[in-house]
Amino acid sequence: AHMRTERSSDTLDPAQPSIDIFNDFLPLYQLFTVTIERAAGCARGMAESSKKFETGLTVKTRGMSDMEAIAEAVLEKQRGYLEARFGKLQQVAEDTEAKLGVIQADLLSLNESVGCVNVELDKIRANVESNRGKLANQETVLEMMQRKLADLEDRSRRCNVHVIGLPAGSEGNNAVQFLTKSLPKWFPTLSNMEGEIMRAHRVYSDDRKNSRGPPTLIFNTLRYTTRQLILRAAKKSPLVVDGRPVRFSPDYSGHTVKRRQAFTQAMNMARKKGVEFFLLYPATLKVKAAGKTEIFQSADDAEEFISSLPTPRTPPAAEIDDSDPGPSSVAAE
Structure with a gap:
């Protein structure tokens, strides 16, 4: 439009129509030429890039083939190693399974044995409980029998009297005669003791060295009532012989x-x-x-x-x- 405006403002020269047209299309031709050259350059660049890509792709393809071969070889070696290891592990697992089977059988047998032992223990516990009750009863019966025996023994000794603290040798060779004469002197209430003393002797302990005081003199009376009279008289009138107290006590x-x-x-x-x-x-x-x-x-x-x-x-x-x-x-x- 600018070119047209410039041409309309000037005076047209009929003699120069071809030159004006050439001048009008020259910039377009130059622009087209530059565009064609650029396109050719781009085409050449693309052709070179395509060749380089094809070359790299070929190299990469060859590299991938080599890597695949190496990986296959490594996998083959690993496969052989692992198969050998897995074989050993499988053998160990089979041996372990066999041993576990034996252990399981032993455990089952042991479990049965423990069950039998538990049954026997239950029986023993029941017997122990039963025996405990019987033992308690027997202890009660034994205590009662001991007391009855002690009562019978006490009754067999009911006419005996212990004289404690009487100087040794005071009775001389005849203890019965000594007591028959001495008792009325010691206790005036016992006027006549003739024939009432049946037996008399000293009682010595097993450990004489550590014993305190003289040995006890024990005597037997004819009647129980005589023994009671002697004990009551001794209780009412305490006896002292040679400055030492003398006690009378029953025999148990x-x-x-x-x-x-x-x-x-x-x-x-x-x-x-x-x-x-x-x-x-x-x-x-x-x-x-x-x-x-x-x-x-x-x-x-x-x-x-x-x-x-x-x-x-x-x-x-x-x-x-x-x-x-x-x-x-x-x-x-």
Whole structure:
């Protein structure tokens, strides 16, 4: 449009029409020529790039083939190695499975054995429980039989008297004659003892070196009533011979003596506190305190009770009942 405007403004020369046309199309020709050259250059570049790509692709394809061959070789070696290892592992697994089978069989056998043992243990437990009850019953029966035997032995000794603290040798060669003459002198209430003393002798312990005081003199009376008269007279009038106290006590069995000795501590506590007490046959402590009377079969209970009592100013005399058992005590047993 610019060119047309310029041409319309000038005066047209009819003699130069071809030159003007050439001048008009020259820039277009030059532009077309440059475009063609550029296109040719691009085509050549693309051709060269295509050749390079084909060459690289060929090289890469050859490289991939080589890598595939190497990978196949490596995989083959690995396959052989792993197959050998897997074979060994399979053999080990088979051996282990066989051993586990043996162990499982042993465990089943052991389980059966344990079941049998449990059954036997249940039987043993039942027998033990049954025997425990029987044992407790037998212990009760044994204790009762011991007390009955002790009672029978005590009754067989009911006419015996112990003389404790009498100087050794005082009786001379004839203890029966000595006691027959001495008892009326010691206790005037015993006027006539002729024929009442049946036997008399000293009782020696196994350990004479460590024994305290002279050996005990024991004698047997003809009648139980005579023994009781002697014990009561000795209790009312304590005897002293050669400046030493002499005590008279009944003769009991070893079982009864042990039961009575268990109350020694309780009786000593009662004496210190001035509490009146009585040791009844066979082994029962009777305590009088604060206007009440308490009876104890257990030494521990007696000690606990006496320890809780206050100490009076004037202690009363204590008493020990040394009488033999009567029908009521037998019924109590």
